[in-house]
Amino acid sequence: MNSIAGIKALCGRNNGAVCTSSNAPAVLKWAFERAQRVLFLPDQHLGRNTALKLGIPLDEMVVWNPFKRLGGNTPEQLRHAKMVLWQGHCSVHTRFTPGQVQSARDRYPDINVVVHPECPMETLEVADMNGSTEFIRKTINEAPAGSQWAVGTEISLVNRLALQNPDKTIFCLDPVSCPCSTMYRIHPAYLLWVLEGLAAGEVNNQITVPEQMRQEANVALERMLALR
Structure with missing residues (x-):
């Protein structure tokens, strides 16, 4: 889902769909009902971890390196693979x-460790x-007061959870984690700027894509939404 319009369009015109970390298992099941092999992009870790949850073994997955012939794989490896991981x-998530995890357990023996599936x-x-x-x-949010949590995801979410749950110990697994620069492109100040512009009859920072790309990307999005 968090990908450029061109990737969504690629999926749309090749019988594919987009997904989020929440619905990746459902979308992957949908895909395997229609094909024996799936190209999962752009995040190899979300693809690998989701496939493992569905019972697909590692020896039926290959990584596709776009800078190498056949993605760095042999024809036999590709024929055998069920998952082709871009x-x-x-x-952010590869830093965890x-x-x-072990350091958190050493500091807090009763710690609960929860991580995002885009981690390795x-x-x-x-x-x-x-x-x-x-x-x-x-x-x-639903955990009991006094519980301790080490979290492997974007630092802004971890900080918000800590503020919203002062009765719990909550911290980021990575002690020097940086905010996601891509997510920070969507900032309250920027949103306010756009909304104030609309109120004044102006369109600030308008983003357009070619019509065919828009249509194909929308196909991939609608396929995902239809799985609800």
Whole structure:
């Protein structure tokens, strides 16, 4: 879902759909009802972790390096693969490591570790639980007072959860985590600027894409929405 219009259009014109971290399992199930092989992009970790949840083994997954012939794979590997994972990742979530999980456990023996599925597989394996942004938010908000949480996701969400739950210990797994620069392009000040412009009859920072791209991207989006 958090991808450029061109990627969504690619999915739309190739019988694909877009997904979020919340509905990735449902979308992947939908895809395998229609094909024996799925190209998952742009985040290889979300694709790998979602496929593992659905019971697809690692030996039926390959990573596609766009700078190499056949993605760096042999024809036989591609024929055998059910999941072709684009060699992409989230720059924030790949920072979370098993070592950080162990450090949190050393400091807080009763800690609960929850991470986002865009983290590497090795980090999910040692965490207590993993799930989408909404899953993390709901889990911590509903946790009992006094509970302790180490969270592997974007620092702004972790900080908000800590402010909203002063009766719990909540901190980011990565002690030097930086905000997501892409997410920060959508900032309250920018939103206010756009809204004030609309109120004044002006359109600030208008974004347009070619009509065919818009139509194809919309197809991929509608396929996802139809799975509700």
